[in-house]
Amino acid sequence: MAPTAWTAADDEEAHHYRSHWELAWYRLRRNKAALLGAIIVLLLVVAAVFAPLLAPHDPNQPFDSGMTLDGSPTSPNGTFLLGADTLGRDLLSRILYGARVSLTIGVVANGLAMVIGVAVGLVGGYFKGWVGTAVMRLTDVMMAFPVLLLAIALVAVLKPSLWIVIGVIAFVYWTPIARIVHGQVLTIKEREFVEAALAVGAGQWRIVFRHVLPHLVPVIIVYTTLGIATNVLFEAALSFLGVGVQPPTPSWGAMISDGQNYYRSAPWLVLYPGLAIMLTVLGFSLLGDGLRDALDPAWRD
Amino acid sequence: MARLSMGVYIARRLLLAVGVIIGVSLITFILAYLVPADPARVYAGSNASAATVASIREQLGLNRPLPVQYLAYVGRALHGDFGTSYKLQTPVLSAIESRFPYTAALAGAGILVELLIGIPIGIISAARPRSWLDRGAMGFAMLGVSAPQFWLGLVLLYTFGYLWPIFPLGLAQSPSSIVLPAITVGLSGGVWYARVLRSAMLETLNADYVRTARAKGLGRLIVILRHALPNAITPIVTQLGLDMAYFLGGIVVVESVFGWPGVGQMAYQAIQNDDIPLIMGTVLFSAIIIVLINIFIDVLYAVLNPRVVHS
Numbered sequence: 001m002a003p004t005a006w007t008a009a010d011d012e013e014a015h016h017y018r019s020h021w022e023l024a025w026y027r028l029r030r031n032k033a034a035l036l037g038a039i040i041v042l043l044l045v046v047a048a049v050f051a052p053l054l055a056p057h058d059p060n061q062p063f064d065s066g067m068t069l070d071g072s073p074t075s076p077n078g079t080f081l082l083g084a085d086t087l088g089r090d091l092l093s094r095i096l097y098g099a100r101v102s103l104t105i106g107v108v109a110n111g112l113a114m115v116i117g118v119a120v121g122l123v124g125g126y127f128k129g130w131v132g133t134a135v136m137r138l139t140d141v142m143m144a145f146p147v148l149l150l151a152i153a154l155v156a157v158l159k160p161s162l163w164i165v166i167g168v169i170a171f172v173y174w175t176p177i178a179r180i181v182h183g184q185v186l187t188i189k190e191r192e193f194v195e196a197a198l199a200v201g202a203g204q205w206r207i208v209f210r211h212v213l214p215h216l217v218p219v220i221i222v223y224t225t226l227g228i229a230t231n232v233l234f235e236a237a238l239s240f241l242g243v244g245v246q247p248p249t250p251s252w253g254a255m256i257s258d259g260q261n262y263y264r265s266a267p268w269l270v271l272y273p274g275l276a277i278m279l280t281v282l283g284f285s286l287l288g289d290g291l292r293d294a295l296d297p298a299w300r301d
Numbered sequence: 302m303a304r305l306s307m308g309v310y311i312a313r314r315l316l317l318a319v320g321v322i323i324g325v326s327l328i329t330f331i332l333a334y335l336v337p338a339d340p341a342r343v344y345a346g347s348n349a350s351a352a353t354v355a356s357i358r359e360q361l362g363l364n365r366p367l368p369v370q371y372l373a374y375v376g377r378a379l380h381g382d383f384g385t386s387y388k389l390q391t392p393v394l395s396a397i398e399s400r401f402p403y404t405a406a407l408a409g410a411g412i413l414v415e416l417l418i419g420i421p422i423g424i425i426s427a428a429r430p431r432s433w434l435d436r437g438a439m440g441f442a443m444l445g446v447s448a449p450q451f452w453l454g455l456v457l458l459y460t461f462g463y464l465w466p467i468f469p470l471g472l473a474q475s476p477s478s479i480v481l482p483a484i485t486v487g488l489s490g491g492v493w494y495a496r497v498l499r500s501a502m503l504e505t506l507n508a509d510y511v512r513t514a515r516a517k518g519l520g521r522l523i524v525i526l527r528h529a530l531p532n533a534i535t536p537i538v539t540q541l542g543l544d545m546a547y548f549l550g551g552i553v554v555v556e557s558v559f560g561w562p563g564v565g566q567m568a569y570q571a572i573q574n575d576d577i578p579l580i581m582g583t584v585l586f587s588a589i590i591i592v593l594i595n596i597f598i599d600v601l602y603a604v605l606n607p608r609v610v611h612s
Contacts, residue, residue, distance in 0.1 A: 260455055263458065267459055
């Protein structure tokens with residue numbers, strides 16, 4: 001693509017952009033809740049990456065000492081810091097390895113959903129005519145589905161595996177971001193710099209990628225972060241219902257599901273994996289809220 | 302003139318809704334077709350002979366081309382016939398009807414919990430922003446939206462059903478058995494409303510008319526209740542409608558944790574049983590409720606805010 005002349009408008013925008021990001025970074029650093037969120041996210045990533053080093057035991061190894069004589073799981077003690085599960089496996093090790101599954105699914109599924117949602121929102125918002133209308137009508141149809149039922153049915157049909165779960169979550173969760181991006185594009189394309197680019201003869205795709213998309217970056221950053229929180233919760237619900245990643249892979253939702261019949265005698269089986277989910281969702285939510293406030297205080301809901 | 306364009310607006314919304322429902326039915330039908338289990342075999346039972354299965358396939362019209370099957374399905378559905386559940390051997394519509402009162406009761410109770418949590422916490426937080434009470438409430442709100450529903454349900458069961466047995470553990474037997482499921486359904490929405498209300502009210506408190514009311518010597522709490530709250534409540538009404546729509550479509554997770562015999566639990570079992578007519582029926586039913594309530598909200602919004610119609 002031939003480079004076009006660097007205009008005064010571009011110059012001013014570049015200047016504005018830099019200060020905008022600097023201002024956002026400044027606001028983010030001063031937001032204690034956002035920092036707490038960032039620390040939680042960082043710790044989770046460390047737990048997931050270094051699970052083999054941090055876990056005291058093999059997560060899939062049943063221990064004789066993990067069961068009492070009557071066959072119930074051992075309660076938390078020196079060997080099993082958070083207790084053992086119904087098969088005598090170390091709960092702490094399984095929770096640490098579970099972080100890998102939750103974060104992988106949360107991040108990858110959300111990334112896919114963002115790509116689909118941004119593409120649909122851009123096309124629907126920028127291009128008038130039947131293409132734009134068609135993709136937004138498709139979004140309407142998808143939004144009318146009961147999300148969880150649709151996902152359960154899809155996973156059941158396709159047989160659960162890590163990639164199927166990721167694909168299904170992305171498939172049911174791209175719609176909100178498509179709506180948000182669509183709304184943003186409708187206002188962005190009315191702005192003077194788009195008009196100016198059209199006037200100097202820029203093509204449609206060039207305008208979409210060089211002028212509209214960069215203005216969506218703050219929205220994309222915020223909803224990527226918040227979306228991970230939503231997807232982690234959704235994955236947990238799917239594996240709780242038995243249509244997530246299959247055993248023996250440790251998944252927090254499935255661990256709670258396995259332990260729910262023992263919630264009276266062995267409450268730790270439900271309590272700790274649930275706290276892990278809650279902490280993850282909390283971390284990404286705090287960080288996402290902080291990013292939203294930092295990038296555009298006018299968005300505060 | 303204004304009345305005419307409102308009529309046009311409503312007609313347009315209805316037309317779009319019909320399109321959405323047709324789209325949903327088409328996607329549901331294609332998905333159902335992709336299910337690897339043979340519906341005739343499911344219907345006949347695992348002991349039936351090949352000849353029986355073949356005659357059932359003929360009888361159910363499963364050997365006809367897919368578009369013909371789809372049109373036949375839609376034709377029957379328009380007359381209220383959504384087929385017969387393979388597993389329950391009852392009409393899909395009557396199966397949904399028998400479960401719907403439970404889901405409706407839980408949905409209503411869940412909405413009530415949302416309001417009972419959201420409004421007081423929102424008011425308390427907005428009345429004393431940045432106080433320890435506000436910080437505590439908002440911290441609680443963050444935890445509330447982060448907790449997975451099924452986990453919250455089990456924690457409530459353990460705490461108030463077992464440790465301090467205030468509420469019954471069993472199914473929908475006594476009126477009080479709805480309390481724990483309702484809290485589970487409504488908590489995350491409730492704390493979310495508290496956050497939205499708080500920020501909406503804090504914004505309204507800076508408006509001129511509120512400053513006037515304050516200048517006249519009204520107390521902060523009175524100003525909040527009389528002026529800030531009614532204005533801040535509009536964004537919540539829309540979301541409440543959406544919540545209601547999603548709850549009525551079946552609260553799958555909470556119903557399965559508490560063994561609550563609603564539509565959501567039935568749909569989940571239908572999926573496990575490859576009971577295709579029942580899966581399609583419940584998904585369509587949920588989608589129709591979601592679409593109808595959305596139209597209702599849009600129209601209500603347009604009536605309250607006529608500028609929408611002209612844009």
